[in-house]
Amino acid sequence: MQTVTTLGVLRNSVGALREDGGTVALVPTMGALHEGHLTLIRTARDRADHVVASIFVNPRQFGPSEDLDAYPRQLERDSGLLAAEGVALLWAPQPDEVYPEGYATNVSVAGVSEGLCGGDRPRHFDGVATVVCKLFNQVRPDMAFFGEKDWQQLAVIRRMARDLDLTMPHVDAIHGVPIVREADGVAMSSRNAYLSPEQRAAAAALPTAMRDAVDLLQDGGGADRALGNLRDALRTAGFDTVDYAELRDGDSLVPLDRLAPGARLFVAARIGGTRLIDNMAAG
Known part of the structure; x- marks a missing residue:
């Protein structure tokens, strides 16, 4: 090389x-x-x-x-x-x-x-x-x-x-x-190296909460309820703040208030001094 x-x-x-x-x-x-x-x-x-x-x-x-x-x-x-x-x-x-x-x-x-x-x-x-x-x-x-x-x-x-x-x-x-994930579902990122062992363990709540939100949306649950549950789950797991948890069109990134074809779930949350981002197909 x-x-x-x-x-x-x-x-x-x-x-x-x-x-x-x-x-x-x-x-x-x-x-x-x-x-x-x-x-x-x-x-x-x-x-x-x-x-x-x-x-x-x-x-x-x-x-x-x-x-x-x-x-x-x-x-x-x-x-x-x-x-x-x-x-x-x-x-x-x-x-x-x-x-x-x-x-x-x-x-x-x-x-x-x-x-x-x-x-x-x-x-x-x-x-x-x-x-x-x-x-x-x-x-x-x-x-x-x-x-x-x-x-x-x-x-x-x-x-x-x-x-x-x-x-x-x-x-x-x-x-x-496509996103490459660790065995516990956490998206691979250079920022993961900043997490303490306890924070890294708590970070596994992010993909889990996102999958739960997607399941609820696909079962007919409203976006407000799904996103609210997601935020609550992250705070309970030890995340300090949730910068955003939004449902948007995957191409235009226009915000959506309900599930639609091509919809995608986007999340950014902070644990300690580290900001983690993730996204998943929803529609």
């Missing part, structure tokens, strides 16, 4: 991969890799001739109250994992390579970025859309792969790519990969 840190070398290296006419898949990450990330890599490897992974802790998607410096950086470990999975090229730039002095451009996606995590983290999705737009233009992949755990992020990226006529001109080139 080749590791590159400058844009000029990246362009030349991706060009060399394409010399045989093969397809290139991009898997963007911020590092601190776990099995969920590796599932993205394996899925991309099955669909494309060459996989390019990026590791970049994007400062523009961190809010003023979020500790950018505390985000885990494990490049040597992560590089070994990617190489073992058959990644052809690792793009690992420094911040000033992505945002050089004088950088002044922002990508903002209305609609799907509003509410849910977008309500709690203002301008977060501007940072996501901006860096992913740059990654698409830097690598110019044939396809890209993102985890469905960050469903709203996936919706933002698909809308951005469609609206801006990026390298991949249709939404089908941006693949969502």
